[in-house]
Amino acid sequence: xxxxxxxxxxxxxxxxxxxxxxxxxxxxxxxxxxxxxxxxxxxxxxxxxxxxxxxxxxxxxxxxxxxxxxxxxxxxxxxxxxxxxxxxxxxxxxxxxxxxxxxxxxxxxxxxxxxxxxxxxxxxxxxxxxxxxxxxxxxxxxxxxxxxxxxxxxxxxxxxxxxxxxxxxxxxxxxxxxxxxxxxxxxxxxxxxxxxxxxxxxxxxxxxxxxxxxxxxxxxxxxxxxxxxxxxxxxxxxxxxxxxxxxxxxxxxxxxxxxxxxxxxxxxxxxxxxxxxxxxxxxxxxxxxxxxxxxxxxxxxxxxxxxxxxxxxxxxxxxx
Amino acid sequence: xxxxxxxxxxxxxxxxxxxxxxxxxxxxxxxxxxxxxxxxxxxxxxxxxxxxxxxxxxxxxxxxxxxxxxxxxxxxxxxxxxxxxxxxxxxxxxxxxxxxxxxxxxxxxxxxxxxxxxxxxxxxxxxxxxxxxxxxxxxxxxxxxxxxxxxxxxxxxxxxxxxxxxxxxxxxxxxxxxxxxxxxxxxxxxxxxxxxxxxxxxxxxxxxxxxxxxxxxxxxxxxxxxxxxxxxxxxxxxxxxxxxxxxxxxxxxxxxxxxxxxxxxxxxxxxxxxxxxxxxxxxxxxxxxxxxxxxxxxxxxxxxxxxxxxxxxxxxxxxxxxxxxxxxxxxxxxxxxxxxxxxxxxxxxxxxxxxxxxxxxxxxxxxxxxxxxxxxxxxxxxxxxxxxxxxxxxxxxxxxxxxxxxxxxxxxxxxxxxxxxxxxxxxxxxxxxxxxxxxxxxxxxxxxxxxxxxxxxxxxxxxxxxxxxxxxxxxxxxxxxxxxxxxxxxxxxxxxxxxxxxx
Numbered sequence: 001x002x003x004x005x006x007x008x009x010x011x012x013x014x015x016x017x018x019x020x021x022x023x024x025x026x027x028x029x030x031x032x033x034x035x036x037x038x039x040x041x042x043x044x045x046x047x048x049x050x051x052x053x054x055x056x057x058x059x060x061x062x063x064x065x066x067x068x069x070x071x072x073x074x075x076x077x078x079x080x081x082x083x084x085x086x087x088x089x090x091x092x093x094x095x096x097x098x099x100x101x102x103x104x105x106x107x108x109x110x111x112x113x114x115x116x117x118x119x120x121x122x123x124x125x126x127x128x129x130x131x132x133x134x135x136x137x138x139x140x141x142x143x144x145x146x147x148x149x150x151x152x153x154x155x156x157x158x159x160x161x162x163x164x165x166x167x168x169x170x171x172x173x174x175x176x177x178x179x180x181x182x183x184x185x186x187x188x189x190x191x192x193x194x195x196x197x198x199x200x201x202x203x204x205x206x207x208x209x210x211x212x213x214x215x216x217x218x219x220x221x222x223x224x225x226x227x228x229x230x231x232x233x234x235x236x237x238x239x240x241x242x243x244x245x246x247x248x249x250x251x252x253x254x255x256x257x258x259x260x261x262x263x264x265x266x267x268x269x270x271x272x273x274x275x276x277x278x279x280x281x282x283x284x285x286x287x288x289x290x291x292x293x294x295x296x297x298x299x300x301x302x303x304x305x306x307x308x309x310x311x312x313x314x315x316x317x318x319x320x
Numbered sequence: 321x322x323x324x325x326x327x328x329x330x331x332x333x334x335x336x337x338x339x340x341x342x343x344x345x346x347x348x349x350x351x352x353x354x355x356x357x358x359x360x361x362x363x364x365x366x367x368x369x370x371x372x373x374x375x376x377x378x379x380x381x382x383x384x385x386x387x388x389x390x391x392x393x394x395x396x397x398x399x400x401x402x403x404x405x406x407x408x409x410x411x412x413x414x415x416x417x418x419x420x421x422x423x424x425x426x427x428x429x430x431x432x433x434x435x436x437x438x439x440x441x442x443x444x445x446x447x448x449x450x451x452x453x454x455x456x457x458x459x460x461x462x463x464x465x466x467x468x469x470x471x472x473x474x475x476x477x478x479x480x481x482x483x484x485x486x487x488x489x490x491x492x493x494x495x496x497x498x499x500x501x502x503x504x505x506x507x508x509x510x511x512x513x514x515x516x517x518x519x520x521x522x523x524x525x526x527x528x529x530x531x532x533x534x535x536x537x538x539x540x541x542x543x544x545x546x547x548x549x550x551x552x553x554x555x556x557x558x559x560x561x562x563x564x565x566x567x568x569x570x571x572x573x574x575x576x577x578x579x580x581x582x583x584x585x586x587x588x589x590x591x592x593x594x595x596x597x598x599x600x601x602x603x604x605x606x607x608x609x610x611x612x613x614x615x616x617x618x619x620x621x622x623x624x625x626x627x628x629x630x631x632x633x634x635x636x637x638x639x640x641x642x643x644x645x646x647x648x649x650x651x652x653x654x655x656x657x658x659x660x661x662x663x664x665x666x667x668x669x670x671x672x673x674x675x676x677x678x679x680x681x682x683x684x685x686x687x688x689x690x691x692x693x694x695x696x697x698x699x700x701x702x703x704x705x706x707x708x709x710x711x712x713x714x715x716x717x718x719x720x721x722x723x724x725x726x727x728x729x730x731x732x733x734x735x736x737x738x739x740x741x742x743x744x745x746x747x748x749x750x751x752x753x754x755x756x757x758x759x760x761x762x763x764x765x766x767x768x769x770x771x772x773x774x775x776x777x778x779x780x781x782x783x784x785x786x787x788x789x790x791x792x793x794x795x796x797x798x799x800x801x802x803x804x805x806x807x808x809x810x811x812x813x814x815x816x817x818x819x820x821x822x823x
Contacts, residue, residue: 194418196415260417
């Protein structure tokens with residue numbers, strides 16, 4: 001067994017156990033409807049979290065994710081009132097998000113400033129900009145919204161694989177290919193593992209850093225587009241704090257916050273575990289929905305401690 | 321090799337200058353390297369070897385001077401460009417990424433692709449081929465960090481070796497290799513040399529220089545002080561070139577300390593061990609006594625030291641200090657009991673690179689006092705100054721971050737840290753690793769002086785000569801077991817080797 005698969009096995013294990021508990025405790029929990037809804041409801045956050053995975057793998061952090069989702073939503077809604085097709089405005093905003101991320105990456109590397117601060121500035125900038133676009137919730141009324149939300153693949157048993165979920169799964173596959181089968185992907189792991197060594201080994205640090213945050217911006221903007229299409233609206237306070245959900249998904253997915261270790265595919269399960277917990281709270285019925293946060297918090301804590309232990313025994317074996 | 325190669329140097333550096341804030345690291349250095357030669361680059365710590373190499377390999381920009389490759393002037397702005405020109409480097413510390421697999425480390429930035437995506441099957445094959453040249457057969461898909469430092473070093477060399485490598489720089493490649501591995505490496509170096517590759521070899525081991533080098537260049541204080549064929553440069557001349565002074569001959573060492581034979585030892589370990597880490601061993605150290613830990617790489621020297629110091633908890637055996645039974649659970653407790661430990665891997669385990677020289681020096685003393693009783697600033701400064709003078713630490717002042725000092729000076733800072741804390745038992749793991757000849761003699765002299773003052777010393781070293789020079793008694797280790805103990809006049813190189821080899 002390769003060490004690198006241990007964390008993701010833990011993640012998948014938790015997912016399966018939680019799923020089984022839900023199946024035993026609640027009627028109709030194991031239906032494809034629940035699965036389909038879970039994939040659809042969490043598609044945007046998982047898409048955003050995929051981008052965050054690259055950032056965290058490189059040893060960085062991106063706090064601008066939630067604001068980006070919010071900004072893309074209100075901008076799409078505003079452009080909708082000007083008669084833009086959602087796909088056109090979506091593409092424009094994805095391009096904007098990518099450039100915005102690239103700029104953050106450039107500043108991080110060029111000025112040697114902690115990603116935390118730069119992306120925190122990005123968070124405030126974008127969130128403030130949301131209110132420049134609109135102060136109220138704006139609907140997106142283009143007929144394409146209906147087309148997008150109706151389109152699906154039947155899963156059998158009444159479940160549906162929605163367009164949102166498909167976009168998410170496709171973009172996950174793309175991300176897996178980037179992470180594991182391109183030089184850029186390997187460089188991300190190298191920089192996260194040991195930045196100084198990576199540089200000595202000829203890894204282009206600046207280009208890679210710019211690309212990492214550009215990818216983060218791309219995925220969070222895409223998450224914003226999917227979210228806007230899913231909710232058919234833009235609201236300036238949309239997705240406040242979602243960057244933290246994205247980070248939680250990444251960490252629950254087995255990626256080390258210190259960088260260098262983790263699998264992009266793990267983030268799917270990290271995101272789904274959060275969705276699963278929320279769904280179970282919903283099924284339970286009597287519990288306040290904030291209990292989901294409490295359980296996610298406990299789970300995060302347990303995960304971090306477990307990872308730490310795994311890494312320590314790994315280091316020990318190396319010393320011995 | 322054609323005639324052009326014989327006349328035009330493969331790479332030539334002319335009048336290289338490099339300044340760092342407050343230090344003139346290189347001052348008009350000329351360096352010439354021919355195809356098919358092994359050129360040893362020597363110098364004390366801080367002489368400018370690393371700086372010169374970094375300029376040659378694109379890791380640092382030069383302030384003035386020019387570089388000619390096969391007679392043509394070239395500008396080397398990045399490590400990537402240096403490699404494109406056929407200049408490859410293996411640095412002193414293993415500069416690979418421990419969390420990546422061996423294959424990924426070997427193929428970073430040059431992975432074979434198919435249809436635009438990396439083919440890991442091909443990459444793994446190439447990685448295995450590369451390692452085969454070094455007779456290394458390991459699972460290339462496992463993380464590099466799961467292998468020993470020696471294997472990591474060989475992987476680093478395997479990475480540097482290219483089909484089109486014209487210049488290979490080996491920056492202290494043998495520092496963490498045992499004798500067998502060094503031989504293996506030298507065989508590879510000779511093979512490369514025969515293929516016309518120009519090799520720069522940096523080391524502190526004088527024996528190795530004469531074993532492998534064709535020519536020797538010596539740097540001192542940022543200047544080139546001499547270049548000569550190895551055969552025309554006697555040892556004594558070489559060392560005096562490096563030091564800029566004659567080497568004082570080591571005084572005859574004293575033998576058999578009285579306290580060691582008779583009375584109660586300061587420290588006694590009985591059957592101390594840890595499962596799957598170090599076999600149970602007995603060890604006694606008396607006041608004023610130096611006990612050496614000898615053995616090959618991986619024989620358990622560091623492990624023994626760590627168990628005694630409590631850096632790893634023993635799961636069997638007993639320890640007594642001054643006859644009283646103690647159980648050491650942590651280094652903090654060990655320090656309180658009067659133990660000190662200078663680790664081998666100073667980068668990872670000893671120094672805090674961001675803290676200043678002064679802060680690093682007072683660290684252990686402060687820990688011993690407890691953080692509530694802060695050492696007065698003046699006292700800190702005077703202690704730091706005293707140590708900088710006594711050990712000859714080359715630093716502009718005590719407030720310089722330790723990370724900016726050269727390797728040997730970092731080692732001295734660690735030593736200073738333990739000296740100011742006045743331990744009764746000091747453990748030195750590889751006290752002279754990465755230290756040049758001059759500092760080496762100083763450190764050995766210091767060890768002797770300490771013992772005269774009644775300090776008990778445990779010295780672990782891979783250099784047998786060093787062990788023989790300082791030890792009253794030697795514990796010989798093999799494969800994480802103590803296999804023998806040699807006392808007094810019997811402590812000789814031959815006897816240790818016999819014990820390691822014998823039954």
